[in-house]
Amino acid sequence: MGDKIKVRKSKEKVIEVATGLFHRKGYQPTSVDEILERSGVKKSTFYYHFKSKEELALKILDMRIEEFESDVISKTLCETSISPKNRLHKFYERVKAFHQSLKCYEGCPFGNLAIEMSDINEKFRTRLSAFFKRWEEAIESCIREGIENGDFRSDINPTLAAGLILSQLEGAIMMAKTYKTLDPLANGAQTVLKLLQLA
């Protein structure tokens, strides 16, 4: 007795396991069979909960986006109780800590998916595109406020700078994954922060 306690836990277990696999291996190279094997869930149960592998991945993407926006963006870039400069700094620290905990493996779950899926699946692309846009806007607001309160140079364009910062961050995560060192991320954060401020 005791080995039938998996009642009403299959769906959560599948989501948990698939979240890790999609991040590690990507969407396409992750097979439903591997998700099933690692989660101990039967195929028939999987297809009872999800109508397809795509539906599962889109649900997981939505969950990760929501989590990132409420746990990271809201608590750093949008945390108006601290100064814009410190908000941006805190944001970089959070991202660095995340990739340090991953030992520079896996990379950005959103960037990975954007590269893998943007050309071949419009559902993934529109979600990622809208999310990146909101992310840029959060950075932009932070910069705009930092210019107003004197944290940042007044001769920079907040919109352009925000776009540059997000691009640079995603590229740095890509480089960190390739070089297997956090340096691109740390150096990028340092350089961006310096460039935003007065000489």
Next chain:
Amino acid sequence: MGDKIKVRKSKEKVIEVATGLFHRKGYQPTSVDEILERSGVKKSTFYYHFKSKEELALKILDMRIEEFESDVISKTLCETSISPKNRLHKFYERVKAFHQSLKCYEGCPFGNLAIEMSDINEKFRTRLSAFFKRWEEAIESCIREGIENGDFRSDINPTLAAGLILSQLEGAIMMAKTYKTLDPLANGAQTVLKLLQLA
């Protein structure tokens, strides 16, 4: 008659077709069968020339790296007959033209592969890592020279700036592919060029 002119062309044809497919779909999602079908080459002929799909992909990667270094990096960033500032400008123009011709599809063949393969295949990772390093060094030399001749601000660190520029470029290509617009690339180039120069 006339449709048997594929003599001694199988290898080149496979490389040509696979180069496109690996760029468009990635390494793993591209099947040997699809390469064969599109190139009109038989499986036995394929395995006569290449011992595996991996060997083919590594060969193609080496070719693309060599081509990029001699056709793009050498002729822009390292073209010492023009000024550092104009070299960097020309480099950005080449990259923008490339992705414009692709209508913001496909992305960077190197960045795509770096994200897909760095964690799972050390042969791909070491090649990409060494290539990115050389690319950064080319940018760094260009900046260093630009500081010396007065093109760029003297208070920037060429090493850090080069790392930032490559990261930003790769991230901007990712964003361009996701948003399906060249703006991230164009804005990034403009902003970087401005930041490098005196106010």
Next chain:
DNA sequence: CAATTAGTACTGACTAGTTAGTCCTAATTT
């Protein structure tokens, strides 16, 4: 109160197609 129905969660067996790669012989080209 007993019988029925409906909804949720789950199972095992199955399909039809794809995957990379092998093996062999015969023909053709250089």
Next chain:
DNA sequence: AAATTAGGACTAACTAGTCAGTACTAATTG
């Protein structure tokens, strides 16, 4: 003679997805 290509049969593992049916619980009905 050596290199290259054609043609095809084949393997073993893997791919996403289907299907009929079981077990249990809660609400509904006669």
